[in-house]
Amino acid sequence: MNKIIASILIMCISVGSVLSQESESIYKRPFIDFGKTAVGGYLEANSNYFSEDGVSEGFSMEMRRFNIFLFSKISKRVKFLSELEFEHGTEEIALETAQLDFEFSPFLNFRAGIILPEIGLVNSNHDSPKWEIIDRPLSSTSIIPSTLSEVGFGLFGNLNSGNQFINYHLYATNGLQDGIILNEEGRTHIASGKSLKSFEEDNNGRLMYNAKISVKNNNFGEIGFSYYGGVYNTFALEGEVVSEERSLDLYAIDFVLPFGKGVLQGEMVNALIDVPSDIVEIYSSQQKGGFVDLVYPLYKKEMFGYQNSVINACVRYENLDYNMGTFKSTGTEIGDEVTAVVAGLSFRPTDGTIFRANYRHHLTTDILGNAPAIMGGFQVGFATYF
């Protein structure tokens, strides 16, 4: 840890200038004008019409999220940000963020509270109005369990030199818990490791660690490398060791690159999960996944009286392998994969508001690798900051 901090300080000295906290993605929300205190949020709803192997549940509408932000600039260099999420009405209410950012210098900030670990592209950048496709990428929800918010603390900072930008994050959190294995999915499911209890105390006294470094060039785009991991299981009860310590390690690469007038963005994530050897074929020890989004503006002019409105075309390819490896008994490859293609159009009358129409084609292969179940469907919806 000391070496990493020392390296960052050396980098800071070697570059010409630094960026302030405002360049962080979580502050890139329209309601924040860096006045004293601001209230904002976003709203997201859509319709669904899906069919799997010819069987459809018909048309339905979904009120996905109503999120309220509260921002306060306590002083020039001390900021507070929180996010309260209502998912599906009041089915799930969660305090997703409640963090304090304390600036020692622009390249050395302290962050504590309920934070969003920086892993992959989506977790700290998950606001629906920012995305052209209604569903979040599968790798960002099933392997990286977005939105992952945890009690923790750490450091972050930004540096720049001309066209080059470097952004780093280092955090320690209570981390994910036993649900990675003990869950209703019947497989290793990292998202099930989230637990409300972790806001009160850790399950095993071993923190998880998160690190990310991103490099951005104004001409070539941005690429980020991130890690999240640590011991997830309850290995001791009342001080008595009842199990081996079992760890989770997530490694991700994400990118946002210019593509003509459009943007190419995505992430790839590899997860290594230590599970007992007798269940490893059912509860996998390695998962991988990723997605690539291409967003391309088709029409960018005033429409319906909205200046700078834009119609975008978008396409996503995503693949997820929940269970990498082969069966010991047969030597054949284990299945349990999902591949999906999503295509759509979006209309942004303003920066913070988007209307979206998507078609999703989704193939799910079971653990034995049998012929996939094919799902297809349409979604139409909107999302807006307020």
Add this chain to the structure above:
Amino acid sequence: MKQINILLLLVIMVFIFSSCESILPKAPDSSDTIAEPIEGLTPHQLAFFMEGDELFAKIFTPDEGLVPIFIQNACEGCHVGDGKGHPFNKLTRFGKYDEDGNFDYMLDQGGPQLQHRSINNYLPEVLPENATHFSDRIAPIVIGMGLLASVDDQTLLDLVELQNNEMDGITGKVNYVLPNDFFLSEDIHIDSSGYYIGRFGKKASKVTLLDQVVFALKQDIGLTSDFDTEDPINYVIASNTSDGVPDPEVGSDVVNRLVFYMRTLKSPSRRNETDQSVIDGEQIFKDMGCVKCHVQTLTTASSEIEALSNKVFHPYTDLLLHDMGMSLNDNYREGNAKGGEWRTPPLWGLGLADDSQGGIGYYLHDGRATSLEQAIEMHGGEAAGVIVNYNNLSDEEKGKLYAFLMSL
């Protein structure tokens, strides 16, 4: 111009959404699927079927009783898509002969079945050191069970008599087993001094589907039920190790829905039935003598489920035990069934087996054969004469035989 472009875009979107139905994935052909109800169920029965379907796919968690030891966490874990099992879920029965020559299922040491997986800090079971007899199995396809369950015992006894009269070496027998306490005799059953004819399981050791479901819940998933309230125990650790979930972990409502689901899963439809090679293959199948055990047609007795009542169906089994020779002898006894004796497995669904086994067919009781040719050649014992006939077939005739089997 701007308005025209926007209008054009809107028209395209309306066109796309109005053609939703034609773009969406279509259902696979009914003859290629097996997880469907039999025809003729009432709406209430269909609702019961769907509830059973959901339970069959349900993944059980440690909080629901998936501990301390298990083989799979759901019925569909072994019977993927209701189909035949895969070797990665192979289960092992164990036992030994005692000093009096009686077979001991070693219930006091965790028998009759090994649960080699565990979760939540429990330890998996291991085979007892003093176990001497073992039998590996893969899960059977679960379709058409209600039809098999509705054949009366007298039909099976008639088949025994018929086979014995033909004096050709094929001598099927029924497996008389002592039923569980919860067994309720029906009109189809014949009491033989408290013993009844088994028809489910690889060695016909289960009289009813209820027996089979209760056994599988406990021995495969580690779940206690109203019908069997004791957790499987890992005797390597202690004689009273159990999970922290109150028993029974599932009630009779769950068990009954699972039984109803299995009773009302349809039997598979034939495919390519009119192809000449399939027709020729069927004749070869009959001429070889395969039909003596793999009996083509059975008829159900009256049933309280009208859709199962008095139905003629084609399972290609006699539900009887046959000696299959040394190569298939596992030296593991179940009731009257000796090591080399196996219940004739129904051949329906054979052509769809590899669709649920990851694209490779794993045949016979433990999946040891990966082709029809291997599976047939491993038949011995009472089938020895039939195998001679098989070996005399030309390659073309064998191809037709396989075509017929794959049409089932």
